[in-house]
Amino acid sequence: MIRTVIFDMDGVIIDTEPIHHNAFFSLFAELGIPVSDAEYATFLGKSTRNVFQLLKHKYQLAPAVETMVMRKRELFNATFDHDADLDLLPGVRALIEDLRRHDVQLVVASSASKATIARVFDRFGLADYFTHRISGEDFERSKPDPAIFLRAAELAHTPVGECIVIEDSANGVTAAKAAGIYCIGYASEHSAGQDLHHADRIIRHFDELTAPEIEAITPA
Structure with a gap:
């Protein structure tokens, strides 16, 4: 039972996946990294911290992982809090x-x-x-x-x-x-x-x- x-x-x-998607890709653009939709699909189910740990290593990114995590969260929250249609x-x-x-x-x-x-x-x-x-x-x-x-x-x-x-x-x-x-x-x-x-x-x-x-x- x-x-x-x-x-x-x-x-x-x-x-909330569309909000996560937009936040991630806005940050990818800020970082100047060419993450494809196919690569992004492999991230689904992973934590944001693990995603940026992978990307920092792959693209030799300068910002700290925690800095990128917090920036992505800031972008996500800005949309989440103002999306009246979210249910x-x-x-x-x-x-x-x-x-x-x-x-x-x-x-x-x-x-x-x-x-x-x-x-x-x-x-x-x-x-x-x-x-x-x-x-x-x-x-x-x-x-x-x-x-x-x-x-x-x-x-x-x-x-x-x-x-x-x-x-x-x-x-x-x-x-x-x-x-x-x-x-x-x-x-x-x-x-x-x-x-x-x-x-x-x-x-x-x-x-x-x-x-x-x-x-x-x-x-x-």
Whole structure:
């Protein structure tokens, strides 16, 4: 029986990916580095700090990693705070509420910074639904490394065999499977180009899931 559902955030609970994309590419332009869309796609699911660690080494960038992280966050926040159309993804709040009515524990395990997770939770009133929020900035290695999901299960006091992960990125699915956790891949229009075939199940809308169905999942 599934006792804990671990949600990724960007692309699963909310589509802030276009805001992240614009912030990253604005900073790439400031830094004068030729990051392609194909290269950027490999970053999805990774923490901002890990992305800039990779780019600093690849392009021999002068600014400190932390300086680039803070500048990218500044660009992201400026858009996030003024985007009146930003909302949770269709159906996800109903699923979250259904799971909590059935006493399923919810955890967020996101590559986003703690500050960004807090921004989303505060704006959309999510704090009461989730027992833990875990940020990729606390881990040396990002997804596809499984550490963030193993930590989520540990904090939830739930064996990995009684957890599931909902992810929209190839890196996230790989991380979940490496942690030994059943993974539902969310193949929305926002995750185009992400290879989710390693997921145990793929959905295209959250109305495909119900709390009783999730509780009854028996990982192989």
